[in-house]
Amino acid sequence: MRYPINEMFQTIQGEGYYTGMPSIFIRLQGCPVHCHWCDTKYTWNCINDNQISYKALINKNISNKTWSYVNIKNILVNIKKQKWQAKHIVITGGEPCIYNLSFLIKDLEHQGFTCQIETSGTQLIYASPKTWVTLSPKLHKFPLLSSILRANEIKFPVSKKQDLFYLDKILFMLKHRKPCHIFLQPISQKIDALNICIETCIIKNWRLSIQMHKYISIK
Numbered sequence: 145m146r147y148p149i150n151e152m153f154q155t156i157q158g159e160g161y162y163t164g165m166p167s168i169f170i171r172l173q174g175c176p177v178h179c180h181w182c183d184t185k186y187t188w189n190c191i192n193d194n195q196i197s198y199k200a201l202i203n204k205n206i207s208n209k210t211w212s213y214v215n216i217k218n219i220l221v222n223i224k225k226q227k228w229q230a231k232h233i234v235i236t237g238g239e240p241c242i243y244n245l246s247f248l249i250k251d252l253e254h255q256g257f258t259c260q261i262e263t264s265g266t267q268l269i270y271a272s273p274k275t276w277v278t279l280s281p282k283l284h285k286f287p288l289l290s291s292i293l294r295a296n297e298i299k300f301p302v303s304k305k306q307d308l309f310y311l312d313k314i315l316f317m318l319k320h321r322k323p324c325h326i327f328l329q330p331i332s333q334k335i336d337a338l339n340i341c342i343e344t345c346i347i348k349n350w351r352l353s354i355q356m357h358k359y360i361s362i363k
């Protein structure tokens with residue numbers, strides 16, 4: 145099994161429940177969701193002209209539209225070779241759930257890693273039961289019910305107050321379930337959005353996610 149990978153790197157998770165956690169990010173190439181404010185637009189398409197070798201991928205140190213097919217064995221080899229110490233893996237994109245992630249996650253868990261997926265929830269999720277699912281719903285594409293029910297946390301991007309009505313609709317689907325963790329995240333560090341998030345988190349007893357990595361200038 146192989147996956148189109150845009151980049152792999154070790155950093156500190158800057159968003160949501162696992163904020164502050166040393167993590168190895170595996171960023172997959174490909175996303176059909178196309179949010180206008182997306183900060184990883186370079187991951188949207190798997191264009192042949194941008195395909196690079198495995199060697200070039202593992203030496204890549206800038207974020208751009210190049211990508212490479214990497215099999216699971218080489219993903220594990222690279223993690224070992226880089227001598228990364230983090231034991232938490234974040235599988236992100238792009239939209240990682242356009243691929244069946246269960247094979248990759250099974251092998252990562254077998255090696256002792258915990259796994260987290262960051263998804264828009266618009267695709268079926270193929271992962272292990274232990275996988276932590278971070279659902280980040282997008283306003284123009286309502287998440288699947290199965291994704292809403294599977295989510296361990298909902299990390300909701302907020303630009304204006306009206307966006308919160310959309311979150312209410314999502315939470316309505318969860319009404320008979322134990323609520324998962326809810327995080328509000330201001331889009332693009334906008335101060336108005338931040339204030340709406342702070343105010344709402346206090347009223348609702350939700351949590352704030354500020355994309356810490358952007359404030360401290362790490363990847």
Ligand code: SF4
Nearest residue numbers: 175177178179182238
């Ligand atoms: S789902 Fe994620 S990767 Fe895809 S366009 Fe939206 S923000 Fe970007």
